[in-house]
Amino acid sequence: xxxxxxxSGEMSVAKVLMYSTAVCPYCVRAEQLLKRKGVHEIEKIRVxxxxxxxxxxxxxxxxxxxxxxxxxxxxxxxxxxxAALEHAGTLDALLSKS
Numbered sequence: 452x453x454x455x456x457x458x459s460g461e462m463s464v465a466k467v468l469m470y471s472t473a474v475c476p477y478c479v480r481a482e483q484l485l486k487r488k489g490v491h492e493i494e495k496i497r498v499x500x501x502x503x504x505x506x507x508x509x510x511x512x513x514x515x516x517x518x519x520x521x522x523x524x525x526x527x528x529x530x531x532x533x534a535a536l537e538h539a540g541t542l543d544a545l546l547s548k549s
Contacts, residue, residue: 466522467522468521469495469519470504470512470517471518473499475517475518477529481518481530485533496508498517512526514528518530520532520533523545523548525548
C-alpha cells in the first residue's frame, strides 16, 4: 500500500490496482492523475502480456478495455470514471479510505 497526501494535506493509505497494457494512452493518463494525487505505487496487471488475465478482468468488471481501476478494492472503472471522480471532488475521499 502506498501512503499518499491528498489535496487537503491529509496522509492516507491507498491501494490502487490497474489493469493495463503497454501502449494504452488512457492507462498513462490514469497513472499521471493518480501520481498528481500522491499515489506513486500502482499494482499494474498487464493484460497484453497475460491474455488470461484480460479474461479474468472481463469476468470481474464486465469490460474489455483498459484501464480498469480499483482503489482500496472498490471498482472505479476506466480513466473517464477516474477523471469524473476528480472533477466531482470525490477522488481524494476515495484515496483516503483504507
